[in-house]
Amino acid sequence: MFRFENPEFLYLFIAMPFLVAFYIWSNIKKKRDVEKLGTLSLLKQMMPDLSLKRSYLKFWLIFAALCAGIFMVARPQFGTRVETVEKKGIELVIAIDVSNSMLARDVAPDRLTRAKQILTRIIEERKEDQVALIVFAGEAFVQMPLTSDTQSAKLFLNSIDPGLVPVQGTAIADAIQLGINSFSSEKNVGKAMIIITDGEDHEGNALEMAKKAADQGIMVNVVGIGTPEGVPVPEAQNSNDFKTDNEGKVVVSRLNEHMCKEIAQNGKGLYVRADNTNSALRALQAELEKLQKKDSTSLTYSEYDEKYAVFAWILLGLLIIEILIYDKKNPLFKNVHIFK
Template identity: 45%
Template sequence: MFRFDNPIYLWLLLLIPLSAIIYSYSVRKCKQRMKKFGNTELMRQLSPMISQRRGWVKFALAELVLFLLVLIIARPQVGSKLATNRQREGIETIIALDISNSMLAEDVVPSRLEKSKLLVENLMDKFSEDKIGLIVFAGDAFVQLPITSDYVSAKMFLDNINPSLIGTQGTDIGKALQLSINSFTPKSKVGKAIILITDGEDNEGGAEEMARQAQSKGIKVFVLGVGSKEGATIPMSDGEELKKSSGEIVKTRLNEDMCKQIAAAGHGVYVHVSNSNVADAVLGRELGKLQKGKINNVIYSDFDEQFQALALLVAILLIVDVLVLERKKRW
């Protein structure tokens, strides 16, 4: 299994396009100054040893070195030792987590999204022989973590979840349920459950039909409704609140009726998530009713660092950068 031990440093990769923009701007400004100084063709003839192409080559080398350095400090690792690889008795659970902007509302402390993540983490702490998968969705859905019994990796992926992971806003619960159904271990006869965590707002439709399909395949759908009927405003990253085009503040409310309908269609239960810990107890009790079956648990207990090859490549690129001069060779 491959992983980054410090994945938060991967955000530094944003420096690569930023530096490219700055470098392009500086090259363009330099050309404008040269035009003011004199005729461009004449300047080129007077300085035949200057090579613009070599400047771009050196910049590309610097960008590649920056890319590799970011990967190094993120600590790439590969699992080397198995803690266990034997059959155990457990269930399979896919958690579908809503990460639309409305989940940033703070009618549940500290916010709908953070409360949901805390609830999922508490659920993982109660698992021992089970497998868990993680799907995030808004207007689109994708697998954040394939189904696994490696709870350490699951918590690591959970920590990095935020609304910026999906650019398409909305709440397409139907797509999330469809992806969840396809994410279970094929032909597995263990008890299976989908835990849908959402505020149910701006649903795109088709959720109840997908919940019925899940039920027909022996998969129960539990729905955790996060938020309040009174609603709350949505804080933005800049500290301001999301507003409509008319200038009025947007207020997001829990669509509890729709959540209950989805749970009923999936033969599961609906649980309202508030500032109490009632949801944890109810969900744990319902999951305990599922039939346990034999599953293969594969957990890596030790990981080998993989930065050495990247560090060697960085050293080679730095040497090449030194050897490549910005002026042309005489020959």
């Protein structure tokens, strides 16, 4: 697979025919100016060291270097790059609530988007960890199994929306159970879960499941998102219409902070409430840093491999050749007749 990372620079090729046209026009004008002084054959005899072929070659070398430079800044990319990376981190399972109540806008721009922003920052700052993603509403599903490829984790996270889980509800217990099953059997490594939810319409035995995770050495942290006062739930992410119940009343979603705190307490983890600052993020990072880390070797895949260096070397080579070619014959090579 081939592509240009910055294809907009390829529009510079539009200027190249004009550059050639200008060069041809300037040569014609120069030739006419010279003919005013005398015939070309006589002038060549008066300036034996001057070579028009050298001038032409220098132009086309510059022209080719400019073309190589355009390809270089457009950043051609080809194939797949595989790297072996040494890492030292923990195992981290992230479970994100995707129920319809997460579309509420009591945090900007809405709960789900803000949750994804927080989790993206966490993943970016914890590049040494192995990460798994779980989505849940009325049911829980593994969106991405445990991996050290944090770039893929961010891509999966960005694709999350309420449509991934059609069954509504807040099955935190199922998410924790699925999280427990997602960890490796490795003993000498810190293991933690981050559950980000509004805790509303809570179902199942989440408190017992959090305690079960803690008993297995898994720290369960909860990020509560929303406000206890609550706001109406939109019909869709960018809709100005709000959901109504069977009696026609607007549905208001409130953060169940009490439940979130109890889950974190039973899971021997931290509860933080997400807002429009980074305080929740800093608190979580500090808590995760306390866990034991382990060394690991993993393969990291990058979908495209940069090839701009090839054109950079071509450009450099062409410029060096152009510099070494004089407009007139070099006295050091007066007996070498490459250009006549």
